[in-house]
Amino acid sequence: MNTLEALVRSFAEAHPESAAHALERLDPGEASKVLGELPASVVGPVVERLAPHAAGAILSRFTPEQTRAFLEAMPPKQAAAVLHHVEESKRGEALAGMPEQAARRLQELLKYPPETAGGMMDPQVVSLPIDLTVQEAISLLRKAPRQSLHYLYVTDRDYKLAGVLGMRELLLAAPRDRIEPLVRREIKSVRATMDREEVAALMREHRFFALPVVDADQRLMGIVKHDEVLAAVQEEAFEDLQKMVGAGGDERALAPASVAVKKRLGWLLVNLATAFLASWVISLFEHAIAKVAALAVLMPIVAGQGGNTGAQALAVVIRGLAVREIVPRAVWKILFKELAAGFLNGFAVAIVTAGAVLAWYGKPALAAVIGMAMVVNMMAASLSGAAIPLVLHALGRDPAQSSSIFMTTVTDVVGFAAFLGFALLFMRWLV
Amino acid sequence: MNTLEALVRSFAEAHPESAAHALERLDPGEASKVLGELPASVVGPVVERLAPHAAGAILSRFTPEQTRAFLEAMPPKQAAAVLHHVEESKRGEALAGMPEQAARRLQELLKYPPETAGGMMDPQVVSLPIDLTVQEAISLLRKAPRQSLHYLYVTDRDYKLAGVLGMRELLLAAPRDRIEPLVRREIKSVRATMDREEVAALMREHRFFALPVVDADQRLMGIVKHDEVLAAVQEEAFEDLQKMVGAGGDERALAPASVAVKKRLGWLLVNLATAFLASWVISLFEHAIAKVAALAVLMPIVAGQGGNTGAQALAVVIRGLAVREIVPRAVWKILFKELAAGFLNGFAVAIVTAGAVLAWYGKPALAAVIGMAMVVNMMAASLSGAAIPLVLHALGRDPAQSSSIFMTTVTDVVGFAAFLGFALLFMRWLV
Numbered sequence: 072m073n074t075l076e077a078l079v080r081s082f083a084e085a086h087p088e089s090a091a092h093a094l095e096r097l098d099p100g101e102a103s104k105v106l107g108e109l110p111a112s113v114v115g116p117v118v119e120r121l122a123p124h125a126a127g128a129i130l131s132r133f134t135p136e137q138t139r140a141f142l143e144a145m146p147p148k149q150a151a152a153v154l155h156h157v158e159e160s161k162r163g164e165a166l167a168g169m170p171e172q173a174a175r176r177l178q179e180l181l182k183y184p185p186e187t188a189g190g191m192m193d194p195q196v197v198s199l200p201i202d203l204t205v206q207e208a209i210s211l212l213r214k215a216p217r218q219s220l221h222y223l224y225v226t227d228r229d230y231k232l233a234g235v236l237g238m239r240e241l242l243l244a245a246p247r248d249r250i251e252p253l254v255r256r257e258i259k260s261v262r263a264t265m266d267r268e269e270v271a272a273l274m275r276e277h278r279f280f281a282l283p284v285v286d287a288d289q290r291l292m293g294i295v296k297h298d299e300v301l302a303a304v305q306e307e308a309f310e311d312l313q314k315m316v317g318a319g320g321d322e323r324a325l326a327p328a329s330v331a332v333k334k335r336l337g338w339l340l341v342n343l344a345t346a347f348l349a350s351w352v353i354s355l356f357e358h359a360i361a362k363v364a365a366l367a368v369l370m371p372i373v374a375g376q377g378g379n380t381g382a383q384a385l386a387v388v389i390r391g392l393a394v395r396e397i398v399p400r401a402v403w404k405i406l407f408k409e410l411a412a413g414f415l416n417g418f419a420v421a422i423v424t425a426g427a428v429l430a431w432y433g434k435p436a437l438a439a440v441i442g443m444a445m446v447v448n449m450m451a452a453s454l455s456g457a458a459i460p461l462v463l464h465a466l467g468r469d470p471a472q473s474s475s476i477f478m479t480t481v482t483d484v485v486g487f488a489a490f491l492g493f494a495l496l497f498m499r500w501l502v
Numbered sequence: 503m504n505t506l507e508a509l510v511r512s513f514a515e516a517h518p519e520s521a522a523h524a525l526e527r528l529d530p531g532e533a534s535k536v537l538g539e540l541p542a543s544v545v546g547p548v549v550e551r552l553a554p555h556a557a558g559a560i561l562s563r564f565t566p567e568q569t570r571a572f573l574e575a576m577p578p579k580q581a582a583a584v585l586h587h588v589e590e591s592k593r594g595e596a597l598a599g600m601p602e603q604a605a606r607r608l609q610e611l612l613k614y615p616p617e618t619a620g621g622m623m624d625p626q627v628v629s630l631p632i633d634l635t636v637q638e639a640i641s642l643l644r645k646a647p648r649q650s651l652h653y654l655y656v657t658d659r660d661y662k663l664a665g666v667l668g669m670r671e672l673l674l675a676a677p678r679d680r681i682e683p684l685v686r687r688e689i690k691s692v693r694a695t696m697d698r699e700e701v702a703a704l705m706r707e708h709r710f711f712a713l714p715v716v717d718a719d720q721r722l723m724g725i726v727k728h729d730e731v732l733a734a735v736q737e738e739a740f741e742d743l744q745k746m747v748g749a750g751g752d753e754r755a756l757a758p759a760s761v762a763v764k765k766r767l768g769w770l771l772v773n774l775a776t777a778f779l780a781s782w783v784i785s786l787f788e789h790a791i792a793k794v795a796a797l798a799v800l801m802p803i804v805a806g807q808g809g810n811t812g813a814q815a816l817a818v819v820i821r822g823l824a825v826r827e828i829v830p831r832a833v834w835k836i837l838f839k840e841l842a843a844g845f846l847n848g849f850a851v852a853i854v855t856a857g858a859v860l861a862w863y864g865k866p867a868l869a870a871v872i873g874m875a876m877v878v879n880m881m882a883a884s885l886s887g888a889a890i891p892l893v894l895h896a897l898g899r900d901p902a903q904s905s906s907i908f909m910t911t912v913t914d915v916v917g918f919a920a921f922l923g924f925a926l927l928f929m930r931w932l933v
Contacts, residue, residue: 088707092827213674238669243644271732276519278729280711297728298709301702304732308739309821315743316813324822324836331843332850335814339851342810346803347858354799360791367798368785371805372777375914378809379773379907382747383766390740391755396523405755412762419763420770427778476810483802 079105083113091120096325099128107137115144118153122323127156135164142177143169148193148293151180155190188270189263191303192284192293198226201233201254206246208236222281224291225254231289234258260285263292270295271304272395311389311471317342342476349374349483356491363501365432366494373444373490376420377452377482384409384456385474392460392470405457413453414446421445436500444490448482455481510536514544522551527756530559538568546575549584553754558587566595573608574600579624579724582611586621619701620694622734623715623724629657632664632685637677639667655714655722656685662720665689691716694723701726702735703826742820742902748773773907780805780914787922794932796863797925804875804921807851808883808913815840815887816905823891823901836888844884845877852876867931875921879913886912 083090094102094117106114106129118126118141130138130153138157142150142165154162154177162181166174176194183189197215199208212223223236234254244253260283261270274282280297310320317338322330353360353370360366388405391397397405425442429435459477460470494501514521525533525548537545537560549557549572561569561584569588573581573596585593585608593612597605607625614620628646630639643654654667665685675684691714692701705713711728741751748769753761784791784801791797819836822828828836856873860866890908891901925932 209673212670238673239643242640242669242673271736275729275733275736278727280728296709297711297732298706301728301732301735302706304736305702305706305739305825308736308743309817309824312739312743312746312821313814313817316817317810318814318817322818324818324828325832325839328839328842328846331814331818331839332846335811335843336847336850339807339810339814339847340854343803343807343851343855346806349806350799350803353802357795357799360798361795364788364792367791367801368781368788370798371784371802371914371918372774372781374802375777375780375910376770376774378910379748379770380766382906383744383749383762383770386740386744386747386749387753387755387762390743393740394736397755401756408756408759408762411759412766415759415763416767416770419767420774423771423774475813479806479809483806487802 080109080113083109083117087116088120090117094129095122095125095323099125100132103129103132106141107133111140111144114141119145119149121153122321126153130157131161135161135168138165139168143173146193146195147173147176147180148191148195148299151177151190152185154181155185183263186267186303187263188261188265188267188282188284188295189292191267191270191299192263192295193299194293196224196283196291196294198224198230198232198291199236199250201225201227201251203250204246205241205244205248205250205253208241208250209246222283222294224283224294225250226291229288230291232258232260232283232285232291235283258283260289261295262287267300267303268307268393268395271300271307274300308393311393314469314471314473315385315389316475317473338473338476341473342479345476345480346483348480349487352484352487353491356487356495359491359495359498362498363437363494365434365437365501366491369428369437369441370487370490372424373441373448374483374486376424376445377448377486378479380413380416380449381452381456381478381482382475384412384453385460385478388457388460389471389474392464397461402461405461406454409453409457410450413450416453417446417449420449434501436497437494440493440497440501441490443493444486447489448486451485452478452482511540511544514540514548518547519551521548525560526553526556526754530556531563534560534563537572538564542571542575545572550576550580552584553752557584561588562592566592566599569596570599574604577624577626578604578607578611579622579626579730582608582621583616585612586616614694617698617734618694619692619696619698619713619715619726620723622698622701622730623694623726624730625724627655627714627722627725629655629661629663629722630667630681632656632658632682634681635677636672636675636679636681636684639672639681640677653712653714653725655725656681657722660719661722663689663691663714663716663722666714689714691720692726693718698731698734699738699824699826702731702738705731739824742824745900745902745904746816746820747906748904769904769907772904773910776907776911777914779911780918783915783918784922787918787926790922790926790929793929794868794925796865796868797922800859800868800872801918801921803855804872804879805914805917807855807876808879808917809910811844811847811880812883812887812909812913813906815843815884816891816909819888819891820902820905823895828892833892836892837885840884840888841881844881847884848877848880851880865932867928868925871924871928871932872921874924875917878920879917882916883909883913 166177180194199211223238225233225236227233234256235258236250236254240253259277263284263286282295283291284293284295286292313322314320319334322334421442424445425438428441429438456478459474464470597608611625630642656664656667658664665687666689667681667685671684690708694715694717713726714722715724715726717723744753745751750765753765852873855876856869859872860869887909890905895901
């Protein structure tokens, strides 16, 4: 091993998180070459800290033997997260060579997508049979891996989750006591299929730092810990931010430009199509614009103001849906509130705009036209900004996905149509 | 007590979280009346689950005696969070009547704003002097409040943080052993002034579920727990989403329309001013538009496409800054990447746009003009979308705050100027 390699190795050993960040910025080919030189024990902690899609890209370039060695060096939870991003065929090859029990456990985990409790859980959970004594429980714990001891779950004879035992209660009890009376029975558990936003809401509400995950028969499958949820809710929130404007939810600031093209271009083209729709609306009023050039000058103000108004409603509603503040029966209340807010803000903005236009062009009719259009468009903007994510949510779609593009379609079309339409109606006072 | 009151009381007792949500939707006056009827022991858990600004508004309507009773029923951490939102004078009155030690503890906490480790910490932390035996430590723990026992921090003779003791090590050790050799010395701690995003990053990186908070002399002040951080990072992320478009970071979907006016109107007026700036740019080209009406029809396409492109870059960079993925030396790399992405996406969109315009108007020069303008504006959009949050961040300002409004100013002005400017240059082939 040369000096540089030794350096990389000691860096990766001491700072797996930073090493993971550094690797994500390399080309996957180069990154896999760097990792290929290092022993599996060093690579494991680094790979489990990579963004799963980066880890998948890197691992896809390994031989099945290498992949297997790395997967075995990782906790099953992280191994499954990485495998979700490795191609199906490569995945099968790697699993085929693993010890049967480990492979079965991974396959079990792979059934649950990463956005569910099952996908986030750690299957390495210690459970104590309920008929133990305190002494027996303690000697069982001596053999358990250290990191699995946050909560001590207790199971009954059918391996069903029976309750939880406090480390403190165990500490303070007499060795020959049975654990059964110490077990707290009222315990929250989550189904493996539960969505991660729901898990996060439950954790936040009850201030747990872990939740047991169970199958349909209440059998203990694993544990979801706070750090997984912490990472997940933050990711989710920023994914919403990015998806709202049609960037990919998982694009990272330091990804190469090619990723930014791949993730963004599709939605830019959708936006282009909607822009042409708005243009077509304008073209219907070409004669009016030819007569009064000021219309062309002023129309982007109405549309732009609508876009901003709509984006505000959009952001507030997307947040409300994500943190589960918005319950189904509140939907009408929110729509009404946004309509009212659109009217009030629209009225205030309309007065200022009309005043400025009067000062600029000295035409009261033009000021009135832009003022009326502003109120109409800001009401449409506020309403559609709230309605679009609510409708997407009701349809079972992602309420954030490109909602900003759909919303500006409404505000552009309504904005131009209202302004130019009112202008046409009052044309005789405008020329 | 009548039936309705009994109902409210049992509801608030069983579901403090839901009760808090329900109260936030009431007028603060009504909410304080409802709470005023209930005993402090029931009110405490509800008030500590209110959004702090709502709790502040409600408590401001109580008498100092009532306020004091509620504050005393709450853990100091939550009491301080609520007090941050109560007027200075009311705050003083309530504190004046409290037992001296409790008042001093609260005043200490109030020094740290809620966005810092000190503002998020729980000062009720159990610490064990390092010279205890295992037996002595256990009997000390017997007296400690249950919820404070996640980690057992150990302090030396000057009350400085010396390390942490595992509950498991304590459980497995002999009663007469000294705890000193069991103490883990390498321990991460955070200063009370550390920003909450940094605390979250540390917690995520090291997978802790709590971090000890220390003062400048390494003396233990409290503990920041995962649930505080979980709530904080999610709040922060959605605040970014809302602030980006000029809605208030703390506006909630179910707040009344008046809040939406108060939080949004200011930025809408700023947006209006920038819209007039863009209009003024258009007005410089009025003659060109009067000659070629198609220019008015097509110009919003260029501006709108720029707005969408810029918003994508904005979202990706705001996320990168918030999760601390963007380090200072990566700034130039990101700007260059966004410029490249703007060029590539711009080129692709320009080709499609030019094709569509050629099909629509049959004028190759018009198609060329819009294509060129599109490339220029999408490069400007991508660059400014990345640069605006980076500059705000470098200036120590919030990178999300209304960045979308600043960005669309650039894309509107550049979009209109580029498109109409190129049109003027090539006017002889357009008419």
